[in-house]
Amino acid sequence: MLTDKSEISFYRYGKNYDDLNEPKKLVWNVVYEDWSARKVVVFNIFEHGSFFNDLINIKKELKKQFGKENEEIQSSKEAFKFFEEKVSRSLSYYYGSKAEWEIILTSWPPYVENEEIDRLIKEREEHIKKWGNFYRTDVCLDIATKIDVYTQVKLNWVQFMNYLWNNLDLIKKSKK
Known part of the structure; x- marks a missing residue:
């Protein structure tokens, strides 16, 4: 039996992670049609630079209004509602009702x-x-319907918001 955490290594999405519950970067995959490649691809929504920059700015606003520490912020219901509203707006702006982020579902x-x-x-x-x-x-x-990335995320909105809220520390500028 392994008791030392350092002996355990997980491999996911082509990268090593020490613990699946504590990812090193945010990952929320969706599907969309890549028109230039003419195929359906899996895409991590946090890899969209402008959307991720919006999240960074939302986090800054959150800290300004509700406190400096993540623990202090995460204990506030008002902070969560503020965060949820801002994230929903940003997600809608970048991914909602845009043809390049839509896919057709059929039977x-x-x-x-x-x-x-x-x-x-x-x-x-x-x-x-x-x-x-x-x-x-x-x-x-x-029998077909269009579904965009925004709708895909909204289908799991509670889980998505819990994931983001519990990983606020991962919303930061990457070091290059």
């Missing part, structure tokens, strides 16, 4: 009406006749 297999299938077949045949090959076409899905 599997996707439901496509007969008329749409006929259109796709016709379009494919016309493209092959004209160009000699067929690359791809867009499909109109009946």
Whole structure:
């Protein structure tokens, strides 16, 4: 049995961590479509420089209004409400309702009406006749919804806010 914490090493996201409960940097992953790579990718929202800078500024405001020490701040319900409101606004500003942060969710297999299938077949045949090959076409899905990064985070809002609140010390400028 290992009792010495120094003997334990965890490997996560390509980096070593001494303790999974105390990450060295903030990580909250979401998915979005990278248009240039034409694929769905996983993205850590804290790697968005402007959003993270907003968090740093929110933390500064928090310290100015509610105290200098994290323990002092974290014991205040008013401070938490202030922090939550500011984070929600910032998250919405950087990630809400912007096409570059949206992904389409649909059922599997996707439901496509007969008329749409006929259109796709016709379009494919016309493209092959004209160009000699067929690359791809867009499909109109009946059951589909767009979800942006903001909504993905809001789906787990309580956990997200608890994670941020309990890791205030990780909201700081990185040393380069």
